[in-house]
Amino acid sequence: METVDIRPLFHPLNAAVAVPGSKSYTQRALILAALARGESLLRRPLVAEDTTHLTAALRALGAVITPRQDDLVVGGTGGRLENPGREIYLGNNGTAMRILTGVTAIGRGEFLLTGDERLQERPLAPLLAALNSLGITARGLNREGYPPVSIRTSGLPGGSVTLRDLDSSQYVSALLIAAPYAAGDMRIDLAGLIPSRPYIAVTVEAMREFGVEVRTETPDRYIIRGGQSYRGTDCRIEGDASSAAYFFLAAALTGGSVAVENVPLRTRQGDIGFLKLLEELGCDISLRGNGAAVAGGPLRAGMRRFDLQDMPDMVPTLAVLAAVRPGRTVIANVAQLRIKESDRLAALAEELRKMGVPVEEKPDGLVIDGGNPHGSEIETYNDHRIAMSFAVLGLVVPGVKIRNPRCVDKSFPGFWRELDKLYDQRHV
Numbered sequence: 001m002e003t004v005d006i007r008p009l010f011h012p013l014n015a016a017v018a019v020p021g022s023k024s025y026t027q028r029a030l031i032l033a034a035l036a037r038g039e040s041l042l043r044r045p046l047v048a049e050d051t052t053h054l055t056a057a058l059r060a061l062g063a064v065i066t067p068r069q070d071d072l073v074v075g076g077t078g079g080r081l082e083n084p085g086r087e088i089y090l091g092n093n094g095t096a097m098r099i100l101t102g103v104t105a106i107g108r109g110e111f112l113l114t115g116d117e118r119l120q121e122r123p124l125a126p127l128l129a130a131l132n133s134l135g136i137t138a139r140g141l142n143r144e145g146y147p148p149v150s151i152r153t154s155g156l157p158g159g160s161v162t163l164r165d166l167d168s169s170q171y172v173s174a175l176l177i178a179a180p181y182a183a184g185d186m187r188i189d190l191a192g193l194i195p196s197r198p199y200i201a202v203t204v205e206a207m208r209e210f211g212v213e214v215r216t217e218t219p220d221r222y223i224i225r226g227g228q229s230y231r232g233t234d235c236r237i238e239g240d241a242s243s244a245a246y247f248f249l250a251a252a253l254t255g256g257s258v259a260v261e262n263v264p265l266r267t268r269q270g271d272i273g274f275l276k277l278l279e280e281l282g283c284d285i286s287l288r289g290n291g292a293a294v295a296g297g298p299l300r301a302g303m304r305r306f307d308l309q310d311m312p313d314m315v316p317t318l319a320v321l322a323a324v325r326p327g328r329t330v331i332a333n334v335a336q337l338r339i340k341e342s343d344r345l346a347a348l349a350e351e352l353r354k355m356g357v358p359v360e361e362k363p364d365g366l367v368i369d370g371g372n373p374h375g376s377e378i379e380t381y382n383d384h385r386i387a388m389s390f391a392v393l394g395l396v397v398p399g400v401k402i403r404n405p406r407c408v409d410k411s412f413p414g415f416w417r418e419l420d421k422l423y424d425q426r427h428v
Contacts, residue, residue: 013256375399
């Protein structure tokens, strides 16, 4: 298998990088534009493996999607989905699988959604149950509650549904996005544990940009008027806060400075919260043009506990920081990481132990005792976030090798190019 050797960084770090468009915003904008009346222009969206699968799926459902330099022009369906009469393949794109499971309920006939082996291990049961309660026939074909799925529908009638104790907020986003095309109004109530809540806010904001208002009666109740349609719009996609976090991490690990040019400090992307976490650990955060900059300092030692329920994708990034920070780091309330691209809790524990880092794996988190990790060949489990986090750790730990480096193509095809900028002091 292909590997890449990570060179330690021997000079003071002072760099500026750019990251691709937000994966969360790009996928939502693509789906909303595909459902809209008229044409939309998506400026600087993410073009990566996940969005390529989603684009192909939306074309199969009748949208016309055309690249224009760094942008995408989307001719919408007005909510009248074509039925391709074949399976729609989504790779390992969990967001697309969940949201399109909801969206296809507005169509007519049977829609079949599938993906790769790992996607077929990622649950959908709460969303399927919600759709069935609304009169749609939605089921797993091979195993109840899991892809591949069949959605038999004659349109979404509207009504009320309660989602309780979820493993993903994307079930909520799926129903929200489909709701304007229901025959009647929809009410969505939330109860119990709802992880990654900031991404629900991202969905609501994106819907508003495409012309549909969501009434929030309480933080746990959403009302959407039926019989509406999204409107085509000119939509600029901001940079991805999750991707930016790897470079913020580089500053924290090295004690240097990194600016990410296109990720605003004020964003609904939940992973921007990683900056506050870094500030707590001794870094300085500043505004830099239309982006953010981190200047690292001596990492604060001692016991620290972090509840990352609202930004679980930051767990790999924090975990490798914890490997070198003096003291114990407890990462909690992230059981949903076991159903991501890999079982990220198990993967992180295994790879950190290979580097000599004491790690205790909990059902919903990790306990990491930092110190002096040594080099190792890192198995990435075909998980982009494992690869990128450990690659950055290699800036300060000699001997790190990353297996299957192309797995970063899922969300950040240009990652290795941007990482190289950290070695070149001309990129300042």
